[in-house]
Amino acid sequence: MSSSPPSSGRGSGAWAVVLASSIGQFLVVLDVSVVNVALPSMRDGLSLSGSALQWVVNAYALTFAGFLLLGGRAADLFGRKPVYLAGLGLFTAASLAGGLAQDAEMLIVARAVQGIGAAVLAPVTLSLLTSTFPEGPARTRAIATWAAVGTAGGAAGGLVGGLLTDLLSWRWVLLINVPVGVLVVAVVVLGLRERHEKTGRRGLDLPGAALVTSGVAALAYGIGRTESHSWGSAQVLVPLVGGLLALAAFVAVEARTAEPLVPLRLFRLRAVAAGNVVTFVAMTGAFAMWYFLSLYMQNVLGYSAVRAGVSFLPHTAGVIVGSKAAPRLMARFGIRAMVAVGGVVATAGFGWQGLVLNADGTFLGTILGPGILMAGGIGLLMTPLTDAATTGAAAREAGVVAGLVNTSRQIGGALGLAVLGAVAVGATAAQGAEPTEEQLADGYAAAYLVAAALTAASVLLVGLLPRTGGTRQARTGAPPEVPPEVPPEAPPEVPAEAPSAAADAVINTAG
Template sequence: MVVLDISVVNVALPSIQRALGFDEAGLQWVVNAYALTFAGFLLLGGRLADLFGRKRLFALGLAVFSGASLAGGLADSAPLLIAARAVQGLGAAVLAPATLTVLTTTFAEGGARTRALAIWTAVGIAGGTAGNLVGGVLTEFLSWRSILLVNVPIGAVALVLTTRFLAGDRRAASRGRLDVAGAVLATAGLTALTYGIAQARTYGWGAPVTTAALATGAVAMMSFVVVEARFARAPLIPLRLFRSRAISVGNVAMVLAGACLNPMWYFLTLYMQKALHYSPVQSGLGFLPHTLVSIIVGVRVTPWLMRHLDGRVLIAAGALIAAGGFWWQSQITATSGYLTGILGPAIVFSVGSGLLNTPITTTVTSGISPADAGAASGLMNTTKQFGGALGLAVLVTIAGSHLDTPAALAADYGRAFLAIAAILVVVAAVALALPGQRDGERRRTMAG
């Protein structure tokens, strides 16, 4: 639900605009209200799971997310829909790190955790891809409201299963109070930076609204570091975590990977609908190979490889394979067929992304004490989402002219895909700076 709701509204935006009377400037906030609160509150959501219990926060996130989905689906005005989307993002920020924390504290490091993280990663990939198909089908055959209302029964079922099957945990009162100052500064900083990046897409990097937001975000983040290092009794993000090369370098790789793999859905959707003239449903169906290949590689192949290869080797290899796929994708034209314009590149870069996603996730959540598991999970999710926002803003600028002819659009999107390929080469280089890691099962096998 969390990942799907990032992309599910894209194909429904024209219907939402007609129904609620959005102007062009306001329509973007149907997407940005969710993205900003999601990215801005992720760190706080991760730490809350540590302080108040994984099960408790998981259930709270489900309830808030599902309730906001109901409100958004019933909204009869633009402000109400934007407010509901913002609350959805808040629920997602609590829910997303709680899901990962539940896994990392339930499964010990080794094969069991690797398989659990592989499934978690695959579900996220499937959710992101399915958003395009689900949004197209629901909008075309029901209503734009159904893309939000569908979360309500899913959330209700998940909440019942949570209360029945998820092991409870006690409130961690001994871990100290919530770092309110750090939470406010981190949330304000990341929100301002993300807002500035979003405004750069419309007004340019030198516009006053963009520079003011980015400057505010930078000052808030620098203040956050000072507070965490000098004043916080129970830091939101313990800076000692960054002494681990796996976490510091791994999160750099996560930012860069997010800057590539998240925005690619945006450009592929626009390419299929505007340059190739696919319908929303056809575009959603066109994404199915991406989902299937990523799940097969991520769930079946990558965990096996992690028992035999160093994690950093897999990350680097996956990044280079994905870079090759995006280079192929950059060769698109307005007359490219589905086989060579979509399917072929999709298979290649989906294999690469399937290889690198789980090792990165494993790297940045390994060697962490249970007390800091939520903080590490929140940090990882934040870097991934922030990387996606930053990457999209930069790539939209690189895409160029924004002319409406199919040939010009294909050329614009081709430049964006070429830039993605270049960034992934950098990801491969960063991966080589990670500490050597091997799956725990392999270590035990070798020891035996």
């Protein structure tokens, strides 16, 4: 499958691709942080139980994680424009249903369908760019814009959600997606041109899709259960083991089918294998920035949802500045060096945040400085990491590799938040009593120190990334050195959402 891009990446068609890709990713990333802020109001408005409120978060996260690979492969087979429109249409319709929900069941089902729409939409947002822009500076700049806008969605969610909930109602954190979705559909229909090559392979690998969807969803569910159960409990082990068995069966099916959902030969490419590993490890710590800091500001410092959202604006600026500065720095120092630099800066920010967090903190003395380092480091990290893994991607398989990296991000983030949540709970030393503000601050501080260690571990893995297509391509625009017998490399993606492992903690603390 292939687009009909301008070779330079310029013109109204290219502009429409960047706009559609960035807004689509922004919506997917924004959605969880927006909803988390509104959870207490949802509970009061619909009289939701604690378990029902947990499923408002989990239903989205599980279907999102489970359908990513299927969404990516569908884009490769049937064309990115129609699959983009299908995913966005499903996401928008489910948002409308959720905003109008009258009971817990309707809200949870709507969130599950919304997650499926997001899983179809998310891989397409990046593969649209990689199949439209040729390798070189134009693609790097497009990816930087996509990364900045998408990652900023995570930081903006608290502010947007707080404003909508306080000024209107919790329903508008879902209903706001409807006018935005309609507008983006119009942009895509009118401005996006795509020429889809018929490959003769239009059948989806349904057995593989069922196995990988159930396997990834079971893993995400098992990781999410660690918030309320020990790692050795049946509630955690059964879904984790079941998920691993389903994924093992998926690999066996993919090795034998003529039209696999994920061609296993992709993992022989160093960029695909290394890109997924580094992304997985980096994400185990990265999501802590917004999650624990939001809890700290509201539960320890007593900030309102709106004030907490405003306090994240420097973080948003840091992500955008880091993402937009990365292409110029990559051209001078190379991709691997910039991934390492971004990881080191983010590690320093996490460590600083863990050392200064306390019950008497202030915005200027406790939040601003570490936040700029964390956000700027993540911005510097994600653009070169994305560019490294997309270099040489075959257009016909760009979607499935984007789905792979999204899955790595989702599972890495879920596992990281589960571990960090357990660290935070253990460090409060509340011994069953309601934790004090000092104990909460100690727990969040411990989580940030562990996040620093996890991010540092991702820096140590930078050497796994290939040199081919990195500095040379960034400087000259020359094609990557890919062996002719294997298909070229492929794309990762930017954050999807705060995973389901955080659900119980959000419910218990936000209320």
